[in-house]
Amino acid sequence: MGASNIARGQIVKGISYLVLELSFIFYLIWRGIDDLAGLATLGTKEQEMVYNEAKGIYEVVKGDNSMIMLLLGITAIFVVAFFAIVWKANLKSAIAAQEYKASGKKVPGIIDDIRSLFDSNLHKLLLSIPIIGLIITTVLPLFYMILMAFTNYNMTHQPPGKLFTWVGLENFRIMLMSADKLGYTFWRIFEWTLIWAVMATFSNYFLGMFLAILINSKGIKGKGFWRTIFVISVAVPSFVTLLVIRIMMNDHGALNILLMELGFTSKSIPFFTNPDIARITVILVNLWIGIPHTMLITTGILVNIPSELYESARIDGAGPVKSFLHITMPYMIFITTPYLITNFIFNINNFNAIYFLTGGGPSTLEYFKGAGKTDLLVTWLYRLTVESWDYCYAATIGIVIFLISAAGSLIVYRKSASYRKEEEFSNG
Amino acid sequence: MDKKTTTLNQRYCNFIPLSGLLLTLSIFLPFFKVKDSQISKSMLKLFVMFADDRALFEKSRMLQIIILLMASSVVFVLAASVFCMLCRKRISALLSLTAFLFASLSAVVILFTVTSAVNASGLIEGKFLVRFLGSGYWSYFILSFTGLVFSMLTCRISPGYIVLTVLSVIWLVPIAWIVMISFRAEPGSYTSYFFPKKFTLDNYITLLTDNSQFHYVKWFINTTIVAAASCLLTSIIVLSTSYTLSRLRFKGRKRFMDILLVLGMFPGFMSMIAVYYILKGLGITQSLLALIMVYSGGAAMKYYIAKGFFDTIPKSLDEAAYIDGATKWYVFTRITIPLSKPIIMYTLLEAFMIPWADYIFASVIMGDKYENYTLALGLFLMLDRANIATWYTRFAAGAVLVSIPIAILFIALQKYYSASLTGSVKG
Secondary structure: OOHHHHHOOOHHHHHHHHHHHHHHHHHHHHHHHHHHHHHHHOOOOOOEEEEEOOOOEEEEEOOOOHHHHHHHHHHHHHHHHHHHHHHHHHHHHHHHHHHHHHOOOOOOOHHHHHHHHOOOOHHHHHHHHHHHHHHHHHHHHHHHHHHHOOEOOOOOOOOOOOOOOEOOOHHHHHHHHOOOHHHHHHHHHHHHHHHHHHHHHHHHHHHHHHHHHHHHOOOOOOHHHHHHHHHHHHHOOHHHHHHHHHHHOOOOOHHHHHHHHOOOOOOOOOOOOOHHHHHHHHHHHHHHHHHHHHHHHHHHHHHHOOHHHHHHHHHOOOOHHHHHHHHHHHHHHHHHHHHHHHHHHHHHOOHHHHHHHOOOOOEOOOOHHHOEOOOOHHHHHHHHHHOOOOHHHHHHHHHHHHHHHHHHHHHHHHHOHHHHOHHHHHHO | OOHHHHOOOHHHOOHHHHHHHHHHHHHHOEEEEEOOOOEEEEHHHHHHHHHHOHHHHOOOHHHHHHHHHHHHHHHHHHHHHHHHHHOOOHHHHHHHHHHHHHHHHHHHHHHHHHHHHHHHHOOOOOOOOHHHEOHHHHHHHHHHHHHHHHHHHHOOOOOHHHHHHHHHHHHHHHHHHHHHHHOEOOOOOOOOOOOOOOEOOHHHHHHHHOOOOOOHHHHHHHHHHHHHHHHHHHHHHHHHHHHHHHHOOOOOHHHHHHHHHHHOOOOHHHHHHHHHHHHHHHOOOOOHHHHHHHHHHOHHHHOHHHHHHHHOOOHHHHHHHHHOOOOHHHHHHHHHHHHOHHHHHHHHHHHHHHHHHOOHHHHHHHOOOHHHOOHHHHHHHHOOOOOHHHHHHHHHHHHHHHHHHHHHHHHHHHHHHHHOOOOOOOO
């Protein structure tokens, strides 16, 4: 590799290709082949206790660590894929160099290459850091977790003590199609996640928009003042608000004490301990957090609706309700569809709102390992990883969440105006 | 017609005296009714009792005030209604506006004080509850607000103010409450009363100086470092990705956008365990650097809002520059970036807020290394069962201090926040 570039005068480029190739071969021999083989088996030697006669004690003999092997195996795959890309680039640049030579033009040197990064190849320069970051912190870990869904890496198979191995689609079968407690829990939590996401997204959207319209309506003076009042609550970090509200609405919290002191109720309301009330509470509290946010975002769009539309509607005799239904709503929905989708996905994954408020509780014995009635799939995923180390089930849930979000939104998003008509804004 | 009446909205004028008269009638309905002991008293009865024998109410000054409030507001409303019927001038509309405002405010005050007032007076046996309030009170309550709305409509003042005021109270009370708790002198998480008995600054002082258990100041510095660094890195990544995707044309652009979209649909922390082991492999777990990497690594996935903004900048600007021989880099840094102030502000702000408030990644990465904790982790720790009794009020102080910088930033930059979603060039 690289010989062709060197022969045609691109010394630096040629040498770097050569170095890359050599280091790749070195990597393969040193680690890569073993790692790839390990990926297939995930370890064969289990850690065991062996009696050491000389010392007269049991000693731990290290076995294979399935988890490290899985991770290294995936890294090896990525290195191979990276090398394939380099190899392809090498071929391309060799051909290009040859063509330059053949047509009698000057072959671009390293300085020209660097200069092109700021001009015709600017996209390569600008995307390099984002892509490297993505691969290390997102793509690689994701592959790892996706593969984990096809293993039996649960509480009883914890490395380094135990091995885990490939089980194919077994986790999906248990989770989605069996009458097992795990399956039962999954469907109940799945139901609640969807209800929550729909309720949280749409209630916030419409009420937030209502607030924005109210503040922007003609008769209201001091718009900045009113907006600021609501912005204050957006500005407080959400974990602070949620923790504060959790304390306030506790069984012996300030809200209950206040309600009793004022005589609204004779005993404290179980905001977080009764399953049904807890579900209503989290939706309401989420409104408290979400409405100002939506208000802020929709305000900008509302201000930009062309006022001629309203004028002509008024001349045609449309009242405020009619012009809202036929001008404001369609316009807003048109512009905010991507926002609505991202918000829906955000709510499916709204870890903070649930974890800080209820911690998923009230937990119930009907569910797998004490999952709670307000647990969303994500908080359940978190508890499965952090509390009970059932990584394979957590990974399975992660994939299911992905499928839900992907299925709906990719279709809608690709159909939405801002994706299809991206050219029209700037050209029109 | 004279000039003043034209500013009035005559359509609603008749409803003012109507609600006023109905309101007056509500004094004959039972004000409160205790089912168990068969006690039922109308407002009129209370007025008569009050006028008759003031000693009956000696025990509860609050109840005296309530009765006075009700009596005066009913008289006031009645007078305004009659006045309104007789002359339809701006002055009468304004008068009824004040009367109904007074009545509705009294109704709210009564709602919140009646329990303690009646309990103190000894008028009934046992405890009073709000649900004992009868049809008399509720019609007084509803009619005073109806009257208020009609008077506002007549004066061409938007009744939206009522809704906004109520909502503001709902949104400000929790914030005011936490500020109040942060100054409370009595420690402990639960008190049997709502308003603190004594106020102090000690919570703040202890929080900032006592490092024996929690390193609040250190956490604050950590969070600031992490948030600032990842804010910068994230913004660079987001802006360059979205600019590339919006303006530069190259092979695989649409596919790259789709890949980013798909990646963004996996729950972000599904991969946290793997991230943890990768960071461990790099030897940087439990460090601030690891956090910065985690927060900004995947930033490219958040390209779409900024891309939408860049899409609205007219392409003709770029083309003019290209004709003059500018490179793409020059166009990006000298033409596009200066035009994109709103979206840059928006990106910076969002990128700053996320690490400032994140809990999950920080908790997985930091484990038990307390001195490298961020504020979210630390504050959550203070509410731990073992700490809550002593640290509760200090938690409140901490929460207030966390919110102040963000609140200032946010209020200062809010105009960019909504402008960023609407595009660069208006019209």
